[in-house]
Amino acid sequence: MTMPQPKARPDTDTGPAAKIRLDGVTKRFGAKTVLDGLSVAVGEGQSLVIIGGSGSGKSVTLKCILGLLRADAGHIWVDGQDVTTMSERERKTMLKRFGMLFQGAALFDSLPVWENVAFGLIQGRGVKRRDARDIAIDKLARVGLAADVGALFPAELSGGMQKRVGLARAIATEPEIIFFDEPTTGLDPIMADVINDLIVECVRDLGATTISITHDMASARKIAHTMAMIYHGRIIWSGPAAQIDQSGNDYVDQFIHGRAEGPIRMEVLKG
Amino acid sequence: MIHLLHDFLVIVGRYAISAFAAIGRLSGFAGSALSHIVRPPLYLGLTGRQMLSIGYFSLPVVGLTALFTGSALAQQVYIASTRFNAESAVASVNVIAIVRELGPVLGGLMVAGRVSSAMAAELGTMRVTEQIDALTTLSTDPMKYLVVPRLIAAVVTLPLLVIVANTIGVFGGFVVATQRLGFNAASYLQVTVDYLEASDVISSLVKAAVFGLIIAMMGSYHGYHSRGGAQGVGRATTNAVVSAFILILLANLIITVMVFGT
Numbered sequence: 001m002t003m004p005q006p007k008a009r010p011d012t013d014t015g016p017a018a019k020i021r022l023d024g025v026t027k028r029f030g031a032k033t034v035l036d037g038l039s040v041a042v043g044e045g046q047s048l049v050i051i052g053g054s055g056s057g058k059s060v061t062l063k064c065i066l067g068l069l070r071a072d073a074g075h076i077w078v079d080g081q082d083v084t085t086m087s088e089r090e091r092k093t094m095l096k097r098f099g100m101l102f103q104g105a106a107l108f109d110s111l112p113v114w115e116n117v118a119f120g121l122i123q124g125r126g127v128k129r130r131d132a133r134d135i136a137i138d139k140l141a142r143v144g145l146a147a148d149v150g151a152l153f154p155a156e157l158s159g160g161m162q163k164r165v166g167l168a169r170a171i172a173t174e175p176e177i178i179f180f181d182e183p184t185t186g187l188d189p190i191m192a193d194v195i196n197d198l199i200v201e202c203v204r205d206l207g208a209t210t211i212s213i214t215h216d217m218a219s220a221r222k223i224a225h226t227m228a229m230i231y232h233g234r235i236i237w238s239g240p241a242a243q244i245d246q247s248g249n250d251y252v253d254q255f256i257h258g259r260a261e262g263p264i265r266m267e268v269l270k271g
Numbered sequence: 272m273i274h275l276l277h278d279f280l281v282i283v284g285r286y287a288i289s290a291f292a293a294i295g296r297l298s299g300f301a302g303s304a305l306s307h308i309v310r311p312p313l314y315l316g317l318t319g320r321q322m323l324s325i326g327y328f329s330l331p332v333v334g335l336t337a338l339f340t341g342s343a344l345a346q347q348v349y350i351a352s353t354r355f356n357a358e359s360a361v362a363s364v365n366v367i368a369i370v371r372e373l374g375p376v377l378g379g380l381m382v383a384g385r386v387s388s389a390m391a392a393e394l395g396t397m398r399v400t401e402q403i404d405a406l407t408t409l410s411t412d413p414m415k416y417l418v419v420p421r422l423i424a425a426v427v428t429l430p431l432l433v434i435v436a437n438t439i440g441v442f443g444g445f446v447v448a449t450q451r452l453g454f455n456a457a458s459y460l461q462v463t464v465d466y467l468e469a470s471d472v473i474s475s476l477v478k479a480a481v482f483g484l485i486i487a488m489m490g491s492y493h494g495y496h497s498r499g500g501a502q503g504v505g506r507a508t509t510n511a512v513v514s515a516f517i518l519i520l521l522a523n524l525i526i527t528v529m530v531f532g533t
Contacts, residue, residue, distance in 0.1 A: 068404050096410050106405040109396075124410030169409075 018077070019044040019177065019209040020065065025074035027060055027233075034060045036233035037074065042226070047203060047210045049224035049241070051217070051255065053264065057233045058213035059103075062179050065211075066098065067091045078177070096124055099175035099208075101199075103182040105166035107154035113140070113165050114150030120173045139168040143198050160191035164198065171202050178203065180212035184219045196222040217256050220244075229255060231264065300492050304422055307415045314420050321424035325386050325487075326432055332385060333378045337436040340373050341365065341443030349452050361448055362459045363466035369440035370471045371531070376523050378436040379482030382429065383515040387490035390421055391511035394494025395504035403495070418495065421487045429483030430476040437475060474530045481526065482519050489515040 018041035027035040034057045042048040052058050063069040065076055067083060076083040078094060086094065099120075107116045115122075117139050118132035127135070137147045143164040154162060163183065170178055183199060184192035196219050203210050203223075214220050220227060221241060228238035229252050237249045244256060254262030348364045394417060397403050406413045441463060448454040490511045497507040 063404070066404075066408060068407060092410060092412075095408060098408055100405070100408045102401045102405055104400055106401040108402055108405070119411070120409040123416075 018042060019046070019079060020211065021075075021077040022061070022065070023075045023077070025061070025064055025071045025076060027057070027064060027069060027071050034233055035064070035071070035074075038230070038234055039074075040228050040235050040238060042209060042211055044209055045207055047212070047223055047225045049212045049214060049220040049227050050230055050235075051215060051220050051227060052213075052230035053215060053255070056230045058230055059181060061230070062100075062181060062211065062213060066095065066100070066179070096173070097176045099170035099173060099178040101163070101166045101170045101178070101180045101183055103185055105154070105162040107162055107165055107169070109154055111153075112150065113145075113152050113154065113157070116154065116165060117150070117168045117172050119169065125173060135172060136168070139172045140165070142171070142202065143168045144194075160187055160194070163187060163191075163195055167195070167198055167202065171206060174206055176208055178206075178208045178210045180210065180214075180223075182214055182216075183212060183223075184214065184216045189218075192216065192219060193222075195219075199223050215255075217258075296496070297488075297492055300495070301488055303414055304418045304488070304491070307412070307419050308423065310415075312415070313423075314416060317416070317420040318423050321420045322428050324389075325382065325421075325424050325483075326428035329382050329385055329428075329432060330435065332381050333432050333436050334439050336377050336381050337369070337374060337438075337440035338443040340377055341369055341440030342447045344368060344373070344440075345444035345447040345452070349448070358452075359462070361444070361452070361454065362462035365444035365448075366441050366463045366467050367471060369444070370437045370467060370475050372523070372527070374437035374440050375433045375475050375478040375482060376519065378433050379429065379479065379486065379519045379523075380516060382425075382432065383482070383486045383489075383519060384512055386425070387486050387511040387515040388508045390487065390490025391494035391497070391508045392504055394418075394491060395497030395507040398495060398497045399500055399504060413495075418487075418491045421491055422484065425483035425487035426480050427483070429479040429486070433475055433479035437472075470530065474526065477530075478523060478526050481522050485518045485522060486515050489518065 021041040023039050025035050025038045026033065038057070038061060040048070040050070050058050050061065060069060064071045065078070065083065067086070071084055074084070081090075081094070083091065083094065107113075108119065111119070114133055114136040117136035118127075118129070121127040121132040121135060122129060133150075137150055140147065140150055145161065145164055145168070149157070149161070149165075154165070157165065167183075170180075180199060183195055187195060199210075199212075200223055202208075210223075212220070212223055221244075224241035226238065227241050227244050228235045229249070230236070231251055237247050237252045239247065244252065247253065250263050253259075254264050345361055345365050348361045348368075349358060352358050352360050352364075394403070397417070403413045403417070406416055445456070445459055445463070448459050449456045493507040493511040493514070494504075497503045499506075
C-alpha cells in the first residue's frame, strides 16, 4: 500500500508564530514505528483537532509534546522553545502553562473532587489550600457541578461527571495551552455534546491554544478551528475544519464517513 | 546439534539481556528516588500517612507473628537443650535468635507481604489509569510525590516495628518458659538481659531499615513500571512481593555475615 503524501497545510502551518509546532517527529516502540516524521502546527488561540483511528499515534503525539515520552527524532517547538532539548527543570516550568483532560479523566482516587481540581494550584503554584478550594468550587460551577460534589471522591461520580471534573482540573490554573485526549469517549451522545459545549466555552473564555485528539467526528466538528488526520504516524491531511468534507483525500473521506471499505484497511482477521 | 546449541544460546542470551536490563532499570529508578530524598520539596504529610499505613496498621500482623514465633522457639529450644542438659540456654538462645534473626526477618517478610503488594497495586493502578501522567502535567514530580514518601516511611518505620516484634517475641518465649516449662521469671529475665548485647540490637535495627528500603523500593518500582491493565497490575503485585522476599533474605545473609561473620 502506498502511503499518501502530506499536502500543503497553509492553515495549520502558521510559520514562526505557531504556538506549537512538531517537525519530523519520530517515535518507535521496539520495532514498531508509531510516529513516522509527523509534522503539524497550531497557531496561538487556535483549536487543532487531530483525528485518526485507534493506534494511529494520536496519544503518543500529545505525550511527546508534554515530554511524557521522548521523541526519537525531530523537534517540538512550544513558543519557539525546543521541548526535545529542554532540561528537566525547563520542562517542569513549561508544563505550568499546560492543562490536560485525560481520556479516562485520570482523577486521583485518594483525593476528594475539590482537591483534584485544586491540585495544580496547590502543588504547582503554591496557592493556599483555602484559596485553592474556593477556586476549585468556582471551576466546578463552571462545568455545571454543584459545590457539594467537591466533597465526593471520584469513585462516587458517573463517567460524565468525572469528565467534567477532569475538565475543571484542566482549566483550574487557567493555562495557555490545553490538551484534550478523547474528551467524549465512553459518554452517551447527549453528555458528549455537553462536554463539547463546555470545552468550546472554556477555551473561548481562556483564549487558550488547544490540541484535541479524537475519533468522534461530531466532537471534532464542534471544537475544531483546524483539523489534521493522522495515519500510520504521519499527518496525511490538514486544513480548516469547515473544509474536512471537501478534503479530496480518500483516507479522510473514508474516516469521516465511517466506511469499512476504502484505502484504510482494518487489521481484522475474518473467519 | 548445532541448531540446538544455537537455540539454547539464544535463550540464555535473551534471559541474560533482559536480566541486565531489569537491573539497569531498577538501579536507575533507585538512584533517581534516592536523589529526590535530598532535594526539596518533601511531602511530610504524605510521608506521615504512609508511616501510619506501613507501621501502625502492620502492628497486629507483626506482633502476632513475633508472639507465636517466640513462644514456639522457647518450646523447641527447651526440647533440644534437654538432650544435653542445657535447659538454662532457653532464655539466651531465645533472645539472640529473636533479636538477631527472627524479629527483623519475619517482621520484614510479613510487612513485605502486606505493604509491597499494596504499593505495587496502588501505583500500578495509577500508572494504567494515567494518574501518574496526570501528576506530571500538574507540575508535580511523581517520583517525589509517590515514591519518596513511601521510601522514607518504610525506612523509618520498619526499625520501630522490629523493636516491637523483638519485644513481643521475647515476651512470648518468657510466657512459655515461665508458665509451661517451669522457669523462674526473675532469673529468665536476668539471663535475657545479660545475654543481649548492643551489637545484637544495632544489627537488628540496621536489618530492619534495609528491609524497609527493599520493601518500599520493590513495591514502588514494580507498580511504577506496571503495564497492560489489570493483568499488568496483578503481575506487578506478584513480582513486588516475590522480589522483596528474595532480596530481604539475601540482604539478611549479607548483613549477618558482615556483622557476625568474623
